[in-house]
Amino acid sequence: MAVVALAGLLATGCTQSGGTTGSGTPAPSTAPPATGDSKGSGLPASLTGQRPDWNSCAAPEGGEKPGSAWRCATVQVPLDYAEPGGATIPVALIRKEAGDKSGRLGSLLFNFGGPGASGVDILPRAATEYSALGRRYDLVGFDPRGVRRSAGVVCRDDKEQAAAEATIDYTPDSAAEEQRFVQDATSFGKGCASRSGKVLPYTTTANTARDLDLVRQILGDAKLNYFGISYGTQLGGTYAHLFPRNVGRFVLDAVVDPTADSVGHARNQTVGFQRALDNYLKATGQDPKAGTERIARLVKRLDEKPLAVGERRLTDSLALTGVVMPLYSEQSWPLLTTALTKAEQGSGAELLQLADWYNDRDASGHYATQSHSQRAISCADSAERPTVDQARALLPEFRRLSPVFGEFLAWDTAGWCANWPVKGEAKTSDASAPGAGPVLVVGTTGDPATPYEGAERMAKELGEGVGVLVTNKGEGHGAYGSSACVTKTVDAYLVDGKVPAYGTTCS
Structure with a gap:
């Protein structure tokens, strides 16, 4: 299951003078400090001296119209930071300038998760959520490398994606289904290599963190002010590790566990989604154990006989995706109740619609490419490549953790990066940041995708x-x-520099 931030369900300029604000958070100095990352240092002036050409943007569907307030620009970053004077790729930016020019604090950059979410698309749609911050900060969104306008990775066309959804069992029950499962993962990777092979080895989170530091310099900010959600917390932690002296005011919300490897992430999400499902069942007057067993039986029936929905079918894998979708937001729980009831009555349209929303499939059958970017970034980050045998060995434990989600997430460990065409960087990420300023780390006790732990x-x-x-x-x-x-x-x-006490609790 993706670690995503679902926006909608639910930044150039002057710097301040030196000094401190609030309870001791450093204000930006007048010159950017040296970087703490050897690969990010020694960049040529042709890159650090860029001046963005801010132009008007197309209005995002369902969001705040950019008009004269939102402006877009593209900057160039090294494809490979080991060769900073070599080939470059674009990074797309969107910005809304601070409303209070005299009290401006600098830029505040956002990453909404995924990996693979487009900040250029999401920030204007979610801007009302950040209106208080927009008075004092330039709000800046960006497409990370490998995403949409920033050398976006593409691996499949719509027809290929639809065929995989319809024919691949992501909880295989036989040797033949296992073979097709692995072949599909291998085919996906080959598609990425053939369509996006140039960028594929360089889509790591560490390289995106280096891009952030270059963008910070281009925007004229002495330190990076940052708001990361979901995968954006992994990016923020990586940046803090690589550039601790450049950390400004940082917020990490819905936090990815930096100590978990690929199996650990799957285990965490198995626990998190089952916990959220239990909470949903309790809130709707159902016994969690009985309700879980009921949903597990529904999924098993769909594995044996999918429900026809027009020319499509609601398979067990799509049904699981449909159950996952509304667990991301308590406000969406009524949608889950309706979809489950309808499916038990023989109508799969509602669960299929929820799955389509999650999979970025529109009514015409077109799929967005966030899942392509997501896999490219995740597999570039992770050096692990669990096998089918290793995934199968996880099944007893994962089934105990969640009779509904356990099998899917156990098998997912083998399907995600199987036979990936490039090597991954490390087993786990590193977020240690000695010398950095305070970083707010916000965890929600019922978070399904990034559990509180x-x-x-x-x-x-x-x-x-x-x-x-x-x-x-x-x-x-x-x-x-x-x-x-x-x-x-x-x-x-973020606005006043008031650092809360460690362990502050909101309820």
């Missing part, structure tokens, strides 16, 4: 005096904008 581990990994844990007692993936207490705490930190 990941926030605890991120705060610890960042280091004493750096990671500041804020606990949100609630449901859903991400707390800012849904919890008034968290929103107030984050705004006070």
Whole structure:
């Protein structure tokens, strides 16, 4: 299952003078400090001296119209930071300037997760959530390398994607299904290599962090102010590790566990989604054990006999995706109730619609490419390549953790990066950031995709005096904008520099 931020369910200029604000958070100095990453240093002036040409943007569907407020630009970054004077790729930016020019604090960059989410698309749609921050900051979104306008990875066309959804069993029950499962993963990787082979080895989170530091310099900010959600927390932690002296005001919300390897992430999500499902069942007056067994029986029936929905079919894998989708937001739980009831009555349209929303499939059958970017980034990051035998060995444990999601997530460990055409970088990410300023780490106790324990581990990994844990007692993936207490705490930190006490709890 993807680690994603679902926006909608639920930044150039002058710098300040030196000094401190609030409770000791450093204000930006007048010159960018040296980087702490050998691959990110020694960049040519042709890159660091870029001046973005801010032009008008096309209005995103369903969001705040850019008009004269939103402007877009593209900057160039090294394809390979080991050869900073070599080939470059574009990174797309979108910006809305601070409303209060006299009180401007600099730029605030956002990453909404995925990996693979487009900040250029999402930020204008979600901008009302950040209106208080937009008074003092330039709000800046970007497409990370390998995403959409930034040398976006493409691996399949719509026909190939639809065929895979219709024919591949992502919880294989036989040797033949296992073979097709692995062949599909291999085919996906080959498609990425043939269509996007140039960028594929360089789509790591570490390289995106280096891009962020170059963008910081181009925008004229002495330190990077950053708001990362879901996978954006992994990116933020990586940046803090590589550039601790360049960390400005940082917020990480819905936190990815930096200590988990690929199997660990799958295990975490198995626990997280089952926990969220239990909470949903309790809230709707159902016994969690009985409700889980009921959904598991439905999925098994769909494995044996999918439901026809027009010319398509609701398979067990698509049904699981449809169940996952509304667990990201408590406000979407009624959709899950309706979809499950309808499916048990023989209508799969509602669950299929939820799966289509999750899979970025529109009514015409066109798929967005976020899942392509997501796999490219994840597999470039992870050096692990679990086999089918290793995934099969996980099944007993994962089934115990979740009778509904366990099998899917156990098998997913083998399908995700199987026979991937390029090597991965490391087993786990590193977020240790000695010397960095305080980083707010916000975890929600009922978060399905990035369970709360990941926030605890991120705060610890960042280091004493750096990671500041804020606990949100609630449901859903991400707390800012849904919890008034968290929103107030984050705004006070980002705008006024007020660092909350470690362990602050919102309920």
